[in-house]
Amino acid sequence: MTKPRNTRARAFDPDPDAPQRCCDMPNCSNAAGYRAPRSRETLNQYYWFCLEHVREYNARWDYYKGMSPGQIEAHLQADARWDRPTWTFGQTGSPKSHTTTEEDILDPLDILGRSRRSRAEQARARATPVAPHPLREALAVLGLSWPVSMEDAKTQYRTLARRHHPDTNNGDRAAEERLKQINVAFTTLRTHLMSEGLEKTN
Structure with missing residues (x-):
């Protein structure tokens, strides 16, 4: 049985995108299979070396060569922020600082949106008067919402x-039962409203 061929590149295999040319090290005629940046300012421009000379070049490479300790520290801090500016928490990059709002924050899962809607619904619920529990069924029967005069x-x-009187429904028993429910509901509601009115006047 044939074993599957391992197609993963080995650690020191030449770069498959290497140009077909000789090593950039003077007096070297070996094939250039390994790249190295030309300088700190041109990291996307490369020398192409053979394996021996890229190892030699990398051993001497000092990214921070020529920089002062202060410049090195500033560069390290910028790297820690992915080279993006930062501001004091609660501020943005505008000249006039302001408190950070939910709109300033990336929210791909709409977690904050759901939170805002939930708070809005709770605020509406608090603002909407709730009928006393004993009146809820009576209001439903009468088709009224709270508060009601x-x-x-x-x-x-x-x-x-x-609408539901038996005389206007040819003596329909269902209409009669419905009218009884309406009478009970109205009596319950009227009693509450009258007692509420008395309490307000006292």
Whole structure:
């Protein structure tokens, strides 16, 4: 059985993109298979050496050659920030600093968006008055929302009572039962509104 060939490049294999030419080291006629940057300022421009001379070149290479300690420290700090400017937390790069907002932050999963919507819904819920628990069923039967005035409750009751009265529904028992539910609901709501009105006047 034939073993699969290992196509992974070995550590010291020549660069497959190496030009077909001799080593750049003077008086060397070996094939140039390994690249090395020409200088700190031109890292994308290369010398091409044979393996022996690229090892020699790399052993002598000093990226920080000619730089002062202060320049080296500044360069290291820039590398730690991926060469991007930074500002004090809570500020952006504009001349006038301002507090960082959620809009300033990259949010590909919309986590902050969901958080904003959740807070908005909670604020709306707090702003919307909640009906007392004993009145919720009565309001649902009458088709009313909270808060409601006595006048609105009476108007809605009259409308529903006419619609579901047995005399206007040919004695339909279902309409009669519905009217009973409406009467109970209106009585519950009226009692609460009247007692609430009395409490406010006292």
